[in-house]
Amino acid sequence: MVRLPFLSSTRSVPDAAKVPRHIAIIMDGNGRWARKRLMPRVAGHVKGVESLKEVIRHCLDRGVEYLTVFAFSSENWRRPQEEVSFLMQLFMKSLRAEIERMHRSNIRLRVIGDVERFDKPLIELIEESETLTANNTALNFTVAANYGGRWDIMNAMQKFMADHPGVTTGLTEDALEPYLSMHFGPEPDLFIRTGGETRISNFLLWQLAYSELYFTEKLWPEFGRDALDEAILSYQQRERRFGRTSEQVAAGADSSTDHA
Ligand code: IPE
Numbered sequence: 001m002v003r004l005p006f007l008s009s010t011r012s013v014p015d016a017a018k019v020p021r022h023i024a025i026i027m028d029g030n031g032r033w034a035r036k037r038l039m040p041r042v043a044g045h046v047k048g049v050e051s052l053k054e055v056i057r058h059c060l061d062r063g064v065e066y067l068t069v070f071a072f073s074s075e076n077w078r079r080p081q082e083e084v085s086f087l088m089q090l091f092m093k094s095l096r097a098e099i100e101r102m103h104r105s106n107i108r109l110r111v112i113g114d115v116e117r118f119d120k121p122l123i124e125l126i127e128e129s130e131t132l133t134a135n136n137t138a139l140n141f142t143v144a145a146n147y148g149g150r151w152d153i154m155n156a157m158q159k160f161m162a163d164h165p166g167v168t169t170g171l172t173e174d175a176l177e178p179y180l181s182m183h184f185g186p187e188p189d190l191f192i193r194t195g196g197e198t199r200i201s202n203f204l205l206w207q208l209a210y211s212e213l214y215f216t217e218k219l220w221p222e223f224g225r226d227a228l229d230e231a232i233l234s235y236q237q238r239e240r241r242f243g244r245t246s247e248q249v250a251a252g253a254d255s256s257t258d259h260a
């Protein structure tokens with residue numbers, strides 16, 4: 001397996017003054033946005049798609065390389081059946097409507113998560129969309145659908161074991177990383193959750209180890225270009241230390257000074 005140099009940002013310190021290379025978002029608060037307007041919850045999901053389109057465009061404009069959004073968690077199956085099937089239809093409809101435009105904008109789409117559980121037409125549409133955009137380079141846009149951070153780690157373990165039958169020792173982080181669903185990109189620099197809750201809800205558990213966390217009360221359907229800029233600005237004011245001291249960071253210490 002070829003090792004990509006940028007795999008773990010816990011080893012090389014990205015410059016926080018820059019625009020984050022990878023932004024991961026929990027798009028939360030759709031239901032509450034709709035309820036506040038006396039509309040059915042699903043109206044919030046429809047409006048949420050508009051926010052996502054604006055955020056994708058703005059990531060392109062700002063030169064963000066990776067955008068990963070949580071669209072449906074492995075726990076969201078617990079919702080009322082009508083809401084779940086509405087979300088599936090909306091995913092399909094939006095993907096069908098937007099994929100050509102995304103392709104023309106040089107966006108590469110990936111879906112991470114246990115998609116096998118989806119209906120066949122949706123699985124096929126995902127595969128077609130991924131194939132169509134496979135050579136695009138402007139933005140790596142990833143949708144986490146039927147995704148769970150614990151599932152991701154367990155899935156990686158199982159794949160590793162299948163590839164290395166009988167191996168009982170020597171499983172390292174480096175050995176496991178290529179099997180994780182975000183193996184193709186750097187870990188998120190900036191994590192954003194809208195909707196006021198301050199939890200991870202089983203999103204990218206492994207990959208968020210050293211991400212800068214940003215929580216906002218803004219509900220996802222209200223989130224857009226300016227709100228994203230605010231989050232990026234907050235990120236740019238942070239000092240990322242990755243276990244080192246402030247002085248070391250100021251002196252430009254990197255992995256070569258690690259004693260571990
Ligand atoms: C996030 O909004 C969208 C999904 C989980 C699919 P919610 O539907 O969770 O909205 P709230 O949190 O109930 O307001």
Ligand code: IPE
Pocket residue numbers: 026027028029070071072073076197199201
């Ligand atoms: C997290 O939001 C999942 C998505 C945004 C897809 P939830 O609304 O499902 O999270 P909890 O249940 O409040 O933690």
Ligand code: MG
Pocket residue numbers: 028029030195
């Ligand atoms: Mg929610």
